[in-house]
Amino acid sequence: MCGIAGIMFKKADLDLQTGQALIDMLDGCQHRGPDSTGFALYGDAKSGQLRLRFFVGEDTEATEAIQRIQATLADQGADVVEDQVIGNNYRVTVNFDGDVRKFSYRMEHVAKVISIGSSLEIIKDVGSAHDVDDRYDVHCFRGTHGIGHVRLATESDVKPEASHPFWATGFTDVAIVHNGQITNYWKMRRRLEQRDFQFSTDNDSELVAVYLADKLSQSASLKEALASSIDDLDGTFSFLVSTRDEIGYAKDRLAAKPMIMFENDNLISIASEEVSLNRLFPGQALNTKEPPPGTYNTWSRSI
C-alpha cells in the first residue's frame, strides 16, 4: 500500500537533481504512505567496483555488524576502496570481479543488505521523504534517473528493512517500486527458488525485482521482461523498475492501481498521482497520460 514515483532526465546539460526531484514527488504523495520512504538512485559506475549498503543499526550492534561485513568481504576477495557509516547505514565500495550472485547471497547472511550495485544505491528508512533526506542527504544526489516509494505498512512491521525500494537480490543495479499485491507470490517464488535463487524478505516487491532480473540475465530486453511479467504475475500492480541504463513500468490488466506519466523533451516522470508530477512543474497544467491496463514501456538513458 503506497505511492510510487520515478524520473529519468534525457539531457546532460540539465542540472540533474534527481534526488531533489524524487523528494518533491514523494512528498506530493506522502498521504499514500506515511510510514517509510525510500529511493533507488543511479550514480556513476566505475569498472570493477561495487557499492554495497547495509543496515547495521547503532552502537555495539553496528560495530559488530561492520566487523562481520569487513571480515566476509576480505574472505570473498573484495578489497575495500572506501567506506563510511551514515546513520544506521554502512556504505562500502569494493573492487570485486567474482560471481556477484554468490557474493550477494553470502553477504545477505552476514548483515542486512540494502543494495549492491555498480551504479545503484538504495536509501530507505522509516519516516517521510524529508525525514529520510535529513538523515541521508538525498537532495545532494545528482544522476540521470531514479525511482522512489512511500509506504503504508499493512502486513509487516514499520522497519527500515521492510521499506522500499527493493533491489533484485543477487543482481546488481536492478531495483523496483511497486504499488499493489502479487497474489501468486508463493507459486512464483517457489519456481525461482527451485533454480537456487534466494530471497531476503517475504515481500512481493522483491519477487518482482528478482523475476525481472532473472529475465534480463537470460538476455531478455527490459521491455520483453515487463511483457512477460504481465502474463506471469497475478494480482493488482503498478510498478516501476530501474536498471543502470533504463526505467520502465508495467500495469496489471485490472487497472486497480493508479499510475500517471508526463514526458517532454527533457524528462520522463511517472507517479501514482498527478499531484506528484505537478510538484516538478508548480502552477502548470501538464499534458499527462494514464497508461492503459495491461501495458508496459521503457525509456533508455541517452547520456
Added chain:
Amino acid sequence: MVTIDLAEISVRKANELIWKQGADGDDVEVINPDARHHIGVGLTSPITVKIRGSAGYFCAGLTDQAHFEVDNNVGWGLGDNMYVGSVVVAGNAGAIAGVAIRGAELVIRGNMGSRAGQVMKAGTLCCAGNANFMAGYMMYGGRIIILGDSGERLGEDMTGGEIFLGGRLQDLGSDAEVTDTADEEIESIREFLDRYKISFEGTFQKVVNAGKKLRYSTSEEQMRSIPFFSFSGDSSYWNPKIQEDIHVKSQIGRYRIRGYGGARSLPHLSDLAFKRDLSSAGDDVDVASKVEMYTEIGSKNGANPLKLSMPVMIAPMSYGALSRSTKQAIGIASSLSRIAENTGEGGMSDAQRDAADQLIFQCLGGRLGWNIHDMLRADGLEIYISQGAKPGLGGQLMAKKVTPELAAIRGIPAGIDLRSPSRHPDILGADDLIIKIEEFREATGYRLPVSVKLGAGRVRDDIKIAVKDGFDFIELDGMQGSTGAGSAEVIDYVGIPTLAAIIEAEEALAEIGRRDDIEIILMGGIRDGVDAVKGLCLGADAVAFGTSVIIAGGCIACMQCHVGQCVTGIATQDPKHEERYHIHVEAQNIHRFLESVRWQIASITQGLGHTDVRQLSRDDLVAVTPDAAAITGLPYAPEFRENRVPEVVKAS
C-alpha cells in the same frame, strides 16, 4: 468572482471559502491547483467553480447544484456521488469518473480512465475521447456517452441505464448487449452535445443490460416454520435444519439465501465467566446512577463525538432489510435510552432521522442511498467494508423487498434481486482509503466522526490499517452477527467468532502501540448486559446490539427475513405486513430492553467492585472452556461455570 490560490492555502481552507462563496452566491476561480485532491468537495450551492489547471482525486465530489470547469486533467473519482450540477473537464479524467452520480452532467473532453460511471444511478457522463477498461461497470441508471472507443468489457455487470458509443466497440462486458437506438435518444444526445459545444458527426451504438443476471432464475421458497431454537439444535447430522436445507435446495436448484444469524455453536462470550461471586449484584435498585457509564465515541481526531449514556449503540441495520416503521421504532428507542442509532446500508429516511437523536450514516460500495445532504444531517459517517455474518460479500436484498419507493431512495431499478457490490469503487487499498476518508471529512467540515465497519476476517491486518488510515472508531462485527439475507453456508461457516475478533484486534493495536488512537465497538451476537460487560472487559470501548433489539421489538426468529413477508412487519416492505407493526409500542419495548441492559451493565460492574465501566478489565474474567481459554489467553477455570449466568440476569 473571487480567486483562491492553492499555492497559498490548503484545500481544506479553500473548500471552506468555496462553501462560503456558495452561500453568498458568488463564483470562484481556483488557481495553482496542481492536481490536489478534494477540490470543491461538499459544495451544495448553484455557483460556478473554475479550476485553472489540473485537479486531483474526487474533484467536485459529494456536491449538489454547483458547476465546475477544469482547464486540464482530473484524477480518480471525478464528481463522486454528485446530484444535480455539472463538471466540464478540458483534459483527461482518471479512473472511476462519474462514480455513483445521481443526476449530474459530466463532460470530459479528453479520455477517461477505467471503470467510468461505476455504480452511477442517474445523469449523464460524456467522454469526447476514448473510454478505458469496464466503462459502465455495475451502473444502475443514467447515461454514458462515449464518442471515442470503448475499451475492454463495456457495460460489465450493468444493471440499468444506457451506454451510447460513437467509436469502436472493443468488447462487451458480462450481461451487456447491443440494442437499437431510438430517434428521440439520439436527438437528446445531439442536444446535449450542442449544449456543451462538442461536434460529432458519427453514429451511435447503444449498450444496455441483457437481463440475464438481474434475478435469480428461481425465487426463494418460504421454508417451513421451524423456530430457530430447534433449527440450531446441537445434533450436527440430519437434524431438522439440515433436512430443511436439502429440501429447499431440491426445489430451487442453487445455494440458499436466508435471514437471521448463524446456527452453529461457536466459542462465544458465554464461554467466559466473571471471577467474582455476583450473587448479590443487582440488590441495589439505584445502581444505574452509581456507576459511571457515560461514554463518548469518535473524538480521537477532533470530531464532535457521539454521546452515549452507556457504552452501547445500535448495530447497523438497513431500511430495506427492515421496514421503515421498524427503523423508526429503533430510532425512538435509541433516543429514549440516549445512545446512537445507525442507518445501515441503503439510505436515511426522514422518519429515521427525526426519530434518532444521534444517527450514524453508513456508506457502502454500491453507494445505495448515499448523498451529501444526508451526510450533512448525520452525526457520524461510516464506511462499510464488510459484516460479520458474511465477511467479504455484499448485501442481498431480494426482489420482493425492492419496492419502487425503496428503489428510488437507493437509485436502482425496482424489482431486482439486489446483490450489492462487495467492493468500493474507490477503495482498492489502504492508500485509496486514506483519500476517501479525507473526502468525507472535507465534505462535512471535519465535524463528524468517521468510522469503519469491519466483518471479522483478517482482523489483525485490518485493524492496523484502520488506525493508520485515521478512522475515529471501528465497528468490529464477529461471526455471530446476523443479516437480513445471506447465503446459508456463508452465514454458518465463514468468519471469525466475535470472541476471537476482539482478542485479535486488541493484540494488533498493542503490537503497534496504537490502542489509544482508536475506539472499538464490538458487535456480533451480543445478547444482553452480561455479554456487553464481557466485551468491555476484553477491551471494547462500547458494544452494539442488533438482533437482540429486533427481538425486543417483536421478532419471532422465524428466519424468513429475506422473503419479505415478515408477519411481524419488521423485515418487510409490504404495507399490508408493515401495518401490523406498532411503532410506538415496539419503541417502548426496545427502550425497556435497552434499560435492562443498562441495569445489567451497572450491576455487574458494581458487583465486580468497580465504579466506572472503564475500570473493567481482563482481570475480571476467566475462561470456562478450553477453546475460550486458548482463544483469549484467560486462565482456564471450569469451576467458574456456575458464574457464566450471574444471578443478576436471572433476576432481570
